[in-house]
Amino acid sequence: MESVDLHYVDLACCGVEAGSAVARAATAELAGVDGPAVVVIAGTVTRAAAALVADRIAGIPQPRLVVAYGVCTITGGPYWDSYAVVPGVDADIVVPGCPPRPEALRDAVLAAIA
Amino acid sequence: MAVNPRSSLELVPPACTSCMLCIRACPVWCLELDAHLEVEESSGRRRSRLELDRFAIDYRTCMMCGLCVDICPFDALLWSSQAPPEVFEYVRADPRPE
Amino acid sequence: MTEDVGWRDRLTGLRDLGWDVLDWLSAAETDLGEVTITACLIRSEDPSDFRLVNATAPVPSVADIFPSARWHERETAEMFGVPFDGHPDPRPLLLDGVEVAPLRKSHPLPARLEPWPGEVDPAKPGRGQRPPGTPWR
Numbered sequence: 630m631e632s633v634d635l636h637y638v639d640l641a642c643c644g645v646e647a648g649s650a651v652a653r654a655a656t657a658e659l660a661g662v663d664g665p666a667v668v669v670i671a672g673t674v675t676r677a678a679a680a681l682v683a684d685r686i687a688g689i690p691q692p693r694l695v696v697a698y699g700v701c702t703i704t705g706g707p708y709w710d711s712y713a714v715v716p717g718v719d720a721d722i723v724v725p726g727c728p729p730r731p732e733a734l735r736d737a738v739l740a741a742i743a
Numbered sequence: 744m745a746v747n748p749r750s751s752l753e754l755v756p757p758a759c760t761s762c763m764l765c766i767r768a769c770p771v772w773c774l775e776l777d778a779h780l781e782v783e784e785s786s787g788r789r790r791s792r793l794e795l796d797r798f799a800i801d802y803r804t805c806m807m808c809g810l811c812v813d814i815c816p817f818d819a820l821l822w823s824s825q826a827p828p829e830v831f832e833y834v835r836a837d838p839r840p841e
Numbered sequence: 842m843t844e845d846v847g848w849r850d851r852l853t854g855l856r857d858l859g860w861d862v863l864d865w866l867s868a869a870e871t872d873l874g875e876v877t878i879t880a881c882l883i884r885s886e887d888p889s890d891f892r893l894v895n896a897t898a899p900v901p902s903v904a905d906i907f908p909s910a911r912w913h914e915r916e917t918a919e920m921f922g923v924p925f926d927g928h929p930d931p932r933p934l935l936l937d938g939v940e941v942a943p944l945r946k947s948h949p950l951p952a953r954l955e956p957w958p959g960e961v962d963p964a965k966p967g968r969g970q971r972p973p974g975t976p977w978r
Contacts, residue, residue: 676936676937677935700771700803700804700805700806703803703804704771704801704803704804705804706771706804706806707770707771707806707808709771709772709804710950710974712936712943712948713935713936713943723803723829725802725803725804725805725827725829726806726807727805727806727807727808730747761963761964763959763962763963766958766959767959767970767972767973772957772958772959772972774958775958776958776963777963778963778964779963780963780964791964793963793964
């Protein structure tokens with residue numbers, strides 16, 4: 630049986646929370662669940678890292694769902710006005726919080742796949 | 744599963760005086776407020792007060808810092824354990840007297 | 842502005858006295874709009890022993906004396922918009938294509954295009970405020 634392919638881009642503090650969520654979800658909640666590849670972007674996206682994140686997302690074939698985990702990836706978060714930060718990434722699923730609870734990632738991904 | 748007591752914000756509209764302190768305290772500019780001045784005569788004196796028309800919270804950018812809850816002098820913003828919507832909007836129900 | 846030609850002499854002199862490692866080099870903008878360059882030198886035998894040297898920008902590059910200054914001077918140059926004359930590799934280090942030096946006080950902090958929701962007080966319309974971090978000069 631297929632299971633959801635979980636990819637995870639760890640950039641900053643949200644990476645710690647998302648890491649625990651992804652590790653659990655891959656083995657527990659999403660094991661055996663059929664669905665598109667899910668790539669979780671967690672942490673502030675700096676301008677220097679923006680191209681790398683875009684490449685990482687593009688490298689995952691369709692169908693894929695991009696999850697913006699944490700406000701930094703949605704709108705730039707507390708650093709939205711910084712010269713060095715990209716104020717959010719284009720995402721299919723949005724998980725707000727600073728950081729969101731790991732359970733919020735599980736709930737958002739399950740709701741999107743369903 | 745334990746409920747997170749600080750999942751979102753709760754607005755208490757009767758307590759809000761539209762003083763704008765929360766709007767200015769928010770570091771990510773996620774709060775919006777619209778209000779209008781109501782002037783009334785009571786026992787020969789003209790009094791004016793602000794009526795809250797619209798209050799909006801953009802949870803996509805809210806980082807749950809609680810500065811708005813902390814600074815509100817009237818406890819019109821409180822922590823809540825409800826899961827947040829993407830955007831919360833309160834619009835005053837009674838129409839403005841024209 | 843005259844270049845501080847004593848800058849290299851001062852740093853070389855300290856190096857000869859034993860402070861032979863440049864820990865960091867950075868800058869700060871004063872109230873008068875001048876940029877002050879600060880270098881921190883430490884002794885390799887006792888790294889907790891440091892000396893700070895200050896000068897008003899622009900100063901010549903010391904990257905040939907202290908190799909660690911190469912990156913510090915590149916970063917300071919792009920963040921404060923000050924040149925380091927004689928730097929062997931004056932490319933930007935962290936930013937690409939940022940017009941105004943971000944750490945100068947003239948660089949405004951809020952970057953959004955829509956107006957600040959706290960701009961107007963409903964009780965006193967017309968008396969606008971500006972968001973925190975807006976340069977007041």
